[in-house]
Structure formats: C-alpha cells, structure tokens
Amino acid sequence: MSSQVTGAQALVNALEALNVEVAFGIPGGAVLPLYDPLFDSSIRHILVRHEQGAAHAAEGYAMATGKVGVCIATSGPGATNLVTGIADAYMDSVPIVAITGQVGSKSIGTDAFQEADIRGISFPITKHNLLIRSADDIVRGIAEAFHIAATGRPGPVLVDITKDALNGLTDWAWPIEIELPGYKPTVTPHFRQVREAANMIAASRKPVLYVGGGLVKARAAEALAVVVDKAPIPVVTTLMARGVFPDSHPLNFGMPGMHGTVAAVGALQEADLLIAVGTRFDDRVTGALDSFAPHAQVIHCDIDPAEIGKNRTADLPIVGDCRLMLEELADRLDSVDLPDWSDWTRYLTNLQEKYPTWPGQAGDGMLSPQEVIRRIGAIAGPDAIYVTGVGQHQMWSAHFLPHEQPYSWLTSGGAGTMGYCVPAAMGAKVGRPDKVVWGIDGDGCFQMTNQEITTCTLNNIPIKIAIINNQVLGMVRQWQTLFYNQRYSNTELHTDLCPDFVKLAEAMGAVGLRATTEDEVDGVIARAMEINDRPVVVEFVVHKDEMVWPMVAAGTSNSDIKYARDMAPIWEEDEL
Amino acid sequence: MSIVTTLSVLVQDKPGVLARIAGLFARRGFNIESLSVGPTEREDQSRITIVALTEDAQTTEQITKQLNKLVEVIKISELEKGKSVRRELILVKVKTDESNRRDVLAIVEMFRGKVVDVSADTLIIEVTGKYGKVHAFLDMIAPFGIKELVQSGSVALARGGSSITDRSRYDRTPKAKA
DSSP states (O other), rough: EEEEEHHHHHHHHHHHHOOOOOEOOOGGGGGGGHHHHTTSSSEEEEEEHHHHHHHHHHHHHHHHSSOOOOEOTTTOOOOOOHHHHHHHHHHOOOOEEEEEEEGGGTTTTTOTOOOHHHHHHHHHGGEEEEEEEEEHHHHHHHHHHHHHHHSOOOOOOOEEEEHHHSSEEEEEEOOOOOOOOTTOOOOOOOHHHHHHHHHHHHHHEEEEEEETHHHHHOOHHHHHHHHHHHOOOEEEEEEETTTTOOOTTTOOOOSSTTTTOHHHHHHHOOOOOEEEEEEOOOOHHHGGGGGGSSTTTTEEESOOGTTTSSSSSSSSSEEOHHHHHHHHHHHHHHHHHOOHHHHHHHHHHHHHHHOOOOOOOOTTOBBBHHHHHHHHHHHHHHOOOOOOOSSHHHHHHHSSSSSSSTTTTTOOOOSTHHHHHHHHHHHHHHTTTTEEEEEEEEHHHHHHHHHHHHHEEEEEEEEEEEEESBOOOOHHHHHHHHTTTOTTTTOOTTTSSSSHHHHHHHTSSSSEEESSSSSHHHHHHHHHHHOOOSOEEEEEOOOTOOOOOOOOTSBGGGGGBSSSSTTTOOOOGGGO | EEEEEEEEEEEEOOOHHHHHHHHHHHTOOOOOEEEEEEEEESEEEEEEEEHHHHHHHHHHHHHHHHHHHHHEEEEEEOTTTSSSEEEEEEEEEEETTTTHHHHHHHHHHHTTTEEEEEEEEEEEEEEEEOOOHHHHHHHHHHHGGGEEEEEEEOOEESSSOOOTTTTTHHHHHHHEEE
C-alpha cells in the first residue's frame, strides 16, 4: 500500500513503525516541518532544555531498555550541541539515532543561516551517518539508521535531513528491505574457536574472566552466570560491566583498572589465561600495556573484529555476539575436564580480604563521600537504576553501590563526559518508569547539565539526584595533589558560596534536600525515596580532600597499584 | 622500516565515502602514500586503491579492520607484490629546444612513453608503469629541466582469473527487513 505524504510525515510514520515510543529534542527552523506531524503522533516527545541533554537522555533510555534511543535537533547549533552526547554514545557503543534538520539542499555549502556540516563533523564519532536531500530517501535512511545502530556493535547513527526533503512529497510504503552490502556483522561465533576456548580453559591454572560493556549490550548476564556455574573462574567486571555479575558472588573480584580493586588488578596481572569478553583492553584497564597481564594467554571475544588485537594480541580470537559465545562456551565446557582452581581463587580471595577498597575516612566532622554513596545504595537497594557523572563520585559509585542486577548501571566510561548524569537518568526513568532511578553526580558535573531537572519536573519524570558536593573538581584535584605538588590550579568550584543547590533544585520545580552531618544522611535519602511526583535533588556536603583508592598512576604498570597513598600491596606469589 | 601495503577497496558510490575513508586514516594516524578512486564495472560501486605505509603488521591489520567497519565499504583485498599488477601515471612538462629534443624523445621511446603536447620550448610526456619505472624515467629526464609534474596514485589489480567481486559475499547475504 502506498500513498503520497510529506517527507516529514513519512519520517514520523517510519519512527512509529519502528516502535519508537519517545524522542528527546528541541525544534528549530530547519526541523520545523518534522515537528508538525510529530505533534499528532503517538511518539512522546520530551522537550529538553539543551540538545546535549537530548543526546544523553537518548543514551540513558537505550541503556535502561536495550532499545534504540532517539534525539532530535535542528540544524547548525542544535546539531552541534548534540555532538558531546553522540561522541559519548560512540565511545560506549550505545545505540542511538540522532535526527537533525539541515538547511535546504540548495543552500548547502553557502554558509546559510544555522548551517553546519554536521555529517562532516560527526564522521569520527558515529557508527554511521547520512545526509538526506530528497523526501524519497527518508524512510530508507531511517530504517537503515535504526538497523545499523542496534545491530553488530551498537552505536550512534546520525541522520541529517534537509528542510526541502522534509517538505517534499513521497510515497509511504512499509516495510522496506534494507540493502547494506557493506554491513554484515558476524554474530555467530565460530564453534571451533569456542571449542578451542574450552580446551584452553581446561588447560589453565590461573584463568580470569575479564568481562566488559559488551555483555550489557548483548544482554549476556545470564549466559555468564551459567558459564561461571559450570567453570568456577574468577570474574572481573570493568566499569561498563558493573552489575552483569553480582558483586556478592564469591568469584566476583570487582572492577579492574586504574581505580580497580587490588584483587581484580592482581587477578589480571597474575593470570595465565584471560577470557576477555565484550571488552576492549582500554588504557584505563590495562595501565602500561607492555606490562599488562604479562603471563597470560588471551582469548578475546568481541562482535567488533577491529577490537581484537587492537591493543593486545589475542592468542584465540573469537568474533561474535558475547551472549551466543558464552552460551556456546557453556555447552563446550561439558565436554572438557576442568582442573581445580581453588588455590588460585583462594589467593584472590585473600587479596580481596587483605586489601579492600579504601572506605574513606571522615575528617573535620564532614561527611565521607564513600559512606554517603554506600548509604544510598543500602537504602535504595539493588533493584534501583544508578546513573553517575564522571570523576571521583563515579569511581566510588562503581565500588560502593550494590551492583547485583544487570542493566541497571549507567555511566560514561570511554568518553568520560561530565554532565552525563542528569539527562541520562532522565532518559533511563522515561524508559523504565517502574524503576527507582538514582543519579549520583558531582557538584562540577551537575552544573553542566542540571537544566534538565526542569525538563523532568515539567514532564513528570521523578528522578533522584544526589550531588556529592566536595566543592572541587575532585578527580582533577586528586591528580594535582598527587602529581602537581598540590598546586590547585582552577579546581576550586566554591560551591560553598554558590550556587545554593537546594534553592537551585526548588527553582526548577524539584524538591531540594541537604545533608551536612552523618545523622542527616539516612533521613534525606529516605525522604527522597518517598517522593515520586517530582524530581528530588539531595546535596551531600562532603570532605574535599577524600581521594579515590586504589589507584594505578597513568602510564605505569598495573602491578604498581597503590591501595592507599604510598601503600602497595604485597603480591606474595609464593603462596600459589 | 615501513611496510608498504596496497589495498583495493570496493565501496558503494555514495557522496562522502572518500571523505570518510580519508578521515579514518587521519583520525587513527594511519599514513597514506597514495590514494586513487574511480568508477568500476558496476555503476553503483567505486574502487579505491590505497597504498598505505605502516610500521608493523598489526597496524596494517587495524587499517583493514577499521575500513571494513565503514558501512559503505563492501570489500577489501590486499594486493600482494608479485600477485598483482600496479600502475601509476605521470604527466611531465619538460624544457626542450631544437638542440636536445631528439635526446628527450629517445628517452621517451625507451620508456614507452608518449608525447601528448608540443610547444616551441616544452614537451608534455605521458608515462605509465609501476613505481620503479616511472621514477627511473623521471631521473633520466630531470637534467633537461622539469617545468611541471603531476602524478596519479597507484591503481592495482590482482593477477589471474578471479575478481574482488567474486570473493564478495554480497549477493549471498540475506537481506534484513526493517
């Protein structure tokens, strides 16, 4: 069946046909033709206050639901404001589609009003992007964009559409066949490779499952649990993978990397076999590459072949979907004899007990940020969705929240985007209104995107944001403390003077709460938990000198990890 | 020592493909020695020959893998020396007069070049061949005085009966439904 509609109407029809429930965006000149049919559509459009918020909200929605997130902006500055969010989605492989209006096709290249070459700008930060100049190409372009964003290694796709294409007439027809001769992700892992992986595991003495964000994208938590059930291999979960394996499991040794646990870092450094699944040997995990996991053979499974061998040579490469790989591996493990790894596990358990993550120390009667985060986790529980900004509070959240459930931890990993928290929490809550959504943010991060609290108030999106206010850009200041002779160049935010976060929250229609002493902490968290008709912002005034430990200094070997300042663990290899 | 790798890249002929590929090389810090692009036997496809310089085999592999991730890239094949033919083309404007024109023409003859333009005091000469031949010619002609030189990138094809499109799984891939 086909009928003539405008390009804009065809676009809205296509979005509806793709089951898009919600889009985050801001209209403007070039994209006005789209906003007209959108007005009558079943799609819920959430009018954000800044396009960066739209992109992060689309990410939050995608991460919380597993579906493709959608954001919309107009040409020029509208489109360029999306860039940070798109780059963030690219680094963390989050499936979003960004739709941008573009000036009329005849004006392209003339430096027309609000013209920006967003396609050119976004080449290096999108999985794919396209410029559509004709109404006839819109439906195909959108269908391909969603297909590319969601399949293979997920990622952001930008669709730039000229105003005359939106206004032009076209035939509406659905479904359409997708023709992408150059795009065919390898999904099914090769069974021989997986069989060989099972053999290598059976031959290993000190194996470690090093799992990353790919497990979240592949919804592979259950498959991992089955593998560990059959083969009791110690597990380390990267920042992006927190929650895919419960922290309470005795074989979960926590997060590896620059601020990882001693046990997780030690596991990688001492291992003779890494089973790396959905992870990319990022520099924040490996430290100095040449001394990373020096004794280990590597099995590396990823859906993106370019990740395999990029940073660390893989002895056994497996290209494919992480969930399918783990399911196949679980089957293959039935036909091998597994050795007893209890000495190895005991060694790691010993490290874990001996060098727990630095719990912080209260000083000057001020709140300990670690303790505040722990209390939020204890009261909100493992069923809540947690979202963070970037910096010290993010690392403490990675360590001290109850990471027991998969797909409920949203953080900006690869890009490290300050300002991610509030809009991403908004997107997560829109996608999962049934869940309690807590954002743990810093006072620096919060001031970058807090305008979306207004959006939450007006659209009935009752998120809860904890501001861990240490009055400084804490992580940067920590580096100044450790590596720049305590010269605190431009890291004092003076949030003790302004803004008043409680008033700021209230001005945006949220409930504003504050805790400055230990006996106020549980009370404000409990109060925040009771409020479900509007957003809540809770400010926790904490000590500014608290540092994140453990830490591997940038560019040094993981084996030189410090569990507290100037305190190095003793590896005691002879125990093995 | 640099590794010279010749890649033949079959792409969908769509606007911006070349910018995407060039941008990928720039962004990831890969070095291009030459790049040439043109139409193929199929209207909807172009073929790009890239000569890349890398320090190690791992980088060469990364180039291929990253190129393969581009949605418009249909197929990449590495053209190995000896198993492929490679040609470049130069046009060179050489100063000549009555006294030395014969000498220049003799060199052109030797390299099976062609004179494509003549004026009172210059000749434009066209030479094709592989890198070594073209550069040997330039060395020979240089003493006469090169006024202008333009050079194409390499184009290359694998020897033998097979073609890059045969080996593409393009037509066998089931089509996805939106």
